[in-house]
Amino acid sequence: NAGVTQTPKFRVLKTGQSMTLLCAQDMNHEYMYWYRQDPGMGLRLIHYSVGEGTTAKGEVPDGYNVSRLKKQNFLLGLESAAPSQTSVYFCASRPTKLKYRGRNEQYFGPGTRLTVT
Amino acid sequence: GQNIDQPTEMTATEGAIVQINCTYQTSGFNGLFWYQQHAGEAPTFLSYNVLDGLEEKGRFSSFLSRSKGYSYLLLKELQMKDSASYLCAVSHTLTGGFKTIFGAGTRLFVKA
Numbered sequence: 001n002a003g004v005t006q007t008p009k010f011r012v013l014k015t016g017q018s019m020t021l022l023c024a025q026d027m028n029h030e031y032m033y034w035y036r037q038d039p040g041m042g043l044r045l046i047h048y049s050v051g052e053g054t055t056a057k058g059e060v061p062d063g064y065n066v067s068r069l070k071k072q073n074f075l076l077g078l079e080s081a082a083p084s085q086t087s088v089y090f091c092a093s094r095p096t097k098l099k100y101r102g103r104n105e106q107y108f109g110p111g112t113r114l115t116v117t
Numbered sequence: 118g119q120n121i122d123q124p125t126e127m128t129a130t131e132g133a134i135v136q137i138n139c140t141y142q143t144s145g146f147n148g149l150f151w152y153q154q155h156a157g158e159a160p161t162f163l164s165y166n167v168l169d170g171l172e173e174k175g176r177f178s179s180f181l182s183r184s185k186g187y188s189y190l191l192l193k194e195l196q197m198k199d200s201a202s203y204l205c206a207v208s209h210t211l212t213g214g215f216k217t218i219f220g221a222g223t224r225l226f227v228k229a
Binding site: 031033035040041042043044045048058090094104105106107108109110111 | 121125147148150158159160161162165204206208215216217218219220221222
């Protein structure tokens, strides 16, 4: 099992350019998440998905769009990149849909380091 | 609202014991996680508490008090490789699915 993979690992964009970050998981997980991590601010949820064909907004969704056309893939798009979007982006997935009082830890991808100039 | 507080940095000596505290406010509490994150790497799962009390796993233990909104991670017999950030995270059951709120993390420096 590869677990959670992210493509690309690094990217530099100019302001106004667009790009798509790809997240793939081979663990048949229902839930998938996109986070951004900035110094001193921890992980902030951008968007998430509770299953194929569904997406929902997290804490900081502005400037991003997502799609989950296949269960194993979760795409994060930046339509018009801004310097404020310079960050490390982590994708994560979780095995169960609803597991009250059960372990629901997330499995993280290696991250994408994005710089917008 | 949801909020998690933990110290920004801590320093400890190799072989010693260190306790990293975490306080939280959340509605629909469904468990508290601790993750370890080495610099430049992804977070990895360390521990999970949903009921009050202490969970022990090798050199790492985690404690939860739901009534106080408080948890701590205890690391014993510190090793240099334990130098990392430790993220406290709370799972909650708001509508839309189970989400997790992460604290900003505590950077632990282990010195010889």
